[in-house]
Amino acid sequence: MIAWLEKHQIWMYLAALFAGGVIGILLPGVSTPLEQAINPVLGLLLYATFLMVPLGRIGQGFKDFHFLGVLGALNFLVVPIVVFSLTRFIASDQVLLVGVVFVLLAPCIDYVIVFTHFAGGASDRLLSATPLLMLGQMVLLPFYLWLFIGADFVRTVDFGPFAQAFVMLIILPLLAAALTQFAAARTQWGKKLEEGVSAAMVPLMMATLAIIVASQISGVSHQVGSLFKLVPLYVAFAAIMAVLGALISRAAKLNTSARRAVTFSAVTRNSLVILPLVLALPAQFALAPLVVVTQTLVELCVMILMIWAVPRIIKPAAVPHVQLPNNSQ
Numbered sequence: 001m002i003a004w005l006e007k008h009q010i011w012m013y014l015a016a017l018f019a020g021g022v023i024g025i026l027l028p029g030v031s032t033p034l035e036q037a038i039n040p041v042l043g044l045l046l047y048a049t050f051l052m053v054p055l056g057r058i059g060q061g062f063k064d065f066h067f068l069g070v071l072g073a074l075n076f077l078v079v080p081i082v083v084f085s086l087t088r089f090i091a092s093d094q095v096l097l098v099g100v101v102f103v104l105l106a107p108c109i110d111y112v113i114v115f116t117h118f119a120g121g122a123s124d125r126l127l128s129a130t131p132l133l134m135l136g137q138m139v140l141l142p143f144y145l146w147l148f149i150g151a152d153f154v155r156t157v158d159f160g161p162f163a164q165a166f167v168m169l170i171i172l173p174l175l176a177a178a179l180t181q182f183a184a185a186r187t188q189w190g191k192k193l194e195e196g197v198s199a200a201m202v203p204l205m206m207a208t209l210a211i212i213v214a215s216q217i218s219g220v221s222h223q224v225g226s227l228f229k230l231v232p233l234y235v236a237f238a239a240i241m242a243v244l245g246a247l248i249s250r251a252a253k254l255n256t257s258a259r260r261a262v263t264f265s266a267v268t269r270n271s272l273v274i275l276p277l278v279l280a281l282p283a284q285f286a287l288a289p290l291v292v293v294t295q296t297l298v299e300l301c302v303m304i305l306m307i308w309a310v311p312r313i314i315k316p317a318a319v320p321h322v323q324l325p326n327n328s329q
Contacts, residue, residue: 020213050177099291106270121260
């Protein structure tokens with residue numbers, strides 16, 4: 001069953017998205033309890049992902065200045081230029097602009113590692129980069145919000161959920177994975193636990209996708225007229241950043257797995273961490289959380305496509321065939 005799920009994982013994820021959408025629309029009352037379940041199930045998924053990463057090598061990632069430099073330049077220099085360009089047609093609607101700027105300027109620190117792993121990318125190097133990505137957005141997001149929207153708006157934002165999300169979604173699952181790996185190397189029960197959790201990767205991803213969609217789809221469907229115009233913007237952002245991520249990482253001469261990781265990071269946004277910040281905004285920005293949620297729903301569909309497409313587009317360099325001399329004569 002595990003082998004079958006892994007072979008057909010793309011279809012399983014699409015089925016999970018569809019099931020979550022149906023449940024959320026037919027049973028809108030489940031949205032609140034399921035929203036509370038997002039972080040726990042995402043934490044389990046990240047725990048399972050971290051178990052498959054050689055955690056002993058994470059410390060080396062802090063010295064990987066080449067990879068970190070490409071990742072930082074893409075997320076904190078290239079992305080703001082792309083976001084500014086794409087948001088010009090909604091600049092007159094401050095509520096929509098606030099939601100879009102918030103979510104698109106914040107690089108993902110959580111499930112991007114999972115998607116990168118499924119696509120054969122350097123998930124361990126991306127995990128090492130999460131402190132940089134977290135610190136970078138905490139420092140630079142207020143600056144870009146000031147630049148794009150204004151100083152008065154920045155004063156209304158509470159950035160506390162950033163630190164909370166980093167602890168709950170990165171630090172705790174990482175510590176749990178490290179303890180499990182330690183036990184697996186020394187005990188039989190630890191080895192069985194590691195194998196069991198790792199085998200649950202696909203079902204955990206399916207559960208995460210279904211819960212996120214089911215908890216959010218009802219609110220989006222009630223404002224579909226206002227939010228529908230954002231779908232092309234989010235799709236355009238994903239397409240542009242996927243191309244730029246692939247091209248820039250190739251120009252930087254990163255290896256195949258690192259190029260895949262950079263491409264996923266360039267596309268994937270920190271919507272689940274940003275959402276609490278946007279929910280805490282004043283009442284006149286009541287639609288802004290749904291702007292963020294709409295990006296999440298679009299991004300999940302894009303991620304499923306990227307899991308299939310990125311390994312086929314960013315391939316290992318072909319080894320040239322060398323004709324050996326024929327010494328038989």
